[in-house]
Amino acid sequence: MNGTSSRLLTLLSLLQARRDWPGGLLAERLDVTPRTVRRDVDRLRELGYPVRAFKGPDGGYRLDAGAELPPLLFDDDQAVALAIALQLAVTSGAGVGEAATRALITVRQVMPARLRRRLDAVQVVPVADRTGHEAEPAVLVALTTAVRAREVLRFDYATEHRPDGAPGELVPPRRVEPHHTVVRSGRWYLVAWDLDRDDWRTFRVDRITPRTPTGPRFTPREVPGGDVATFVSARFKGSSGADAWPCTGVVELDLPAADVAPYAADGTVEALGPDRCRLSRGAWSWVGLAATVAGFDAEIRVVGPPELKEAFATLADRLSRAAGGRR
Template sequence: MADTSARILRLLSLLQARVEWRGADLADRLDVSARTLRRDVGTLRELGYPVNAVMGAGGGYRLGAGGRLPPLVLDDDQAIAIALALQTAPATVAGIVDAVGRALTTLRQVMPARLRAASEAFDVTLLRNYWEFSAEPVDVGTLRTVGAAIRTARVLRFDHHAGDGVAPDAGPPRDVEPHHLVVWAGRWYLIARDLPGRRWHTYRVDRIRPHTPGGGAVFTPQPLTRDDLTRLVVQNPDRGDTPGQWQCVGSAILDLPAAVTARWAPGGSVVEPVGAGRSRLTVGGWSWAGIAGLLITFDTGLSDVEPPELRAAMRQISRRLDDATAPAR
């Protein structure tokens, strides 16, 4: 009986993991005959789970909507994956740290002893890397409002705050059609199309202050590909970033187009187009040598380096490299 119950739970987990299964594939995954699979599906139906038959070559099954479904059914690998993800979740959203901890505790409480021991083997201590250029955490209420406007395809009205201060930009509130939330380099971005000009814009979510949680008029979403999102966020020098609060902030003109520089610049840096095929990168760091090293990784021509402390660090690095590559005496 225990083996049968475990198999039925495994069947339910598989049905939840995919929109549609071929009957033969399910039987193979469960290592049972087609007859036993039909009997197990019948058992799930008797328990109130809406398992629908799929017509076609070979036949199949699909888990329908509704019914007396449990909040969550996980197999061993899924449970461990969620526990690990909760432990390593980046603190990019304000107000959820306690919730993440409670979720991890709840998950471990309902795990069998063997899985609980396995998940605790992955206890993680996160240490900050100096090369992380994190932003201020996003307000969870703002994230909910923006996400709801995207999900319901409703116009979003908000004040936009320049920089990392609290004062809004001059001018009226923004009215946009919100399409996507994108997380990149520790920052949350909203991809939206403004109503007056119907142009695409990229907004830092931590600088958005929504007006109405319910949203405005309904709009028809415009499909965007992954390449579109990359162009609007990763390769976009006008994505609203500003240098982080570092003890050293420097800049240089790179012999690269702004889109290329933006693609590889760390979060919290600023990229500005400077003529054809050139761009200025402004970035912060814990030392002038650190900023110099970051600029060197672009492997391109550099000019107009500021401030003098950064130029001095580059000269010092150059002398060290000359010494390191000099012929042995």
């Protein structure tokens, strides 16, 4: 931040701290001349902050903000970004939706009228995960504090939630070296080195109950591959190495490529004609891949590998038994 911007923020903070500020005292606190103070006040007015001058022996300034927080200095793009971020907080899985709504109201009150209009123009309808498995803010704070302090963490870890949404059965306490907290598809995870299993693990934060105190400090390790996002993505694909599906295959479908592409996820679609395409896709298992491809309502021809063709045969037998043996 350059000197002028930093000084403007300091000036805003001072004007909020007390009702009236003599010009000479402001100049002294900012270590500038009274002329520079007048210029800075003019800059704040240009940004829309209602700074009034009052008469007196030395003259002075007053900020008509009516807020408890120091006035905030945002440009238009920052105001829009803030509005979007706070409105989408309900989908973050962090259990802070209500707090984010109150924060947006508070921030709006301390912004100039011009930025308030920009803020009000951004109306987002967030669609939150209604599974009830949100991470508690206090737990997130405890985990991120341990990550930053590089301290061994002990916690109770519940198994799968019961159908009524209550936590599952607790297993013996875990001891880990916490390295990262990540969010994926609206759910929070802790990436840590499990001291008892001597391996990397990902833990769902909504199942964690931290124990106190934390343990000794540890030396950070490098996650496999060196990138936590790639590591987590690979784990969710069932891969312990590269960020790739363990099972990948190629099929041809009697459907237009435009009809298949929206549902191909991270697969690739190649048009072979107006009503035929080739789909390359991966999954965690061969039968899982076959079931995914079978979801397309069309004739299927397996290009390869042989494991995928065998998986379709296995799936066909299962579906036949499910249908009472009818072919």
